[in-house]
Amino acid sequence: MIEAPIILEIPSEFNFNQINSSAQIYPFNEGFMVRLNSLQQSNGIVELRDSNGRLIHQEKVLVGIGENIYSIAGLSGLSRGVYVLHIANRSKNFTNKMIKE
Secondary structure: OOOOOEEEEEOOOOOOOOOOOOOOOEEEOOOEEEEEEEOOOEEEEEEEEEOOOOEEEEEEEEEOOEEEEEEEOOOOOOOOEEEEEEEEEOOOEEEEEEEEO
């Protein structure tokens, strides 16, 4: 597990069905952690894509009721630039921009 701050927190009341284009862009270096609060248990997927849509990281996850923390590590070899983090389950989606420094 990487030793990095939790830089992106997704509250359970967030509207996952909308992409928040005005959301803050979060910087990262070697990796980052995401905290997700959920009101229900479901299977989900966490993806990181580059600005061209190329898949960089994909992980199937079990989203439990309450707090869930996901670690995305091993990103030190990526080029600097903008990446897109996408988290989804059967009914909800969350997308946010990330920037590799």
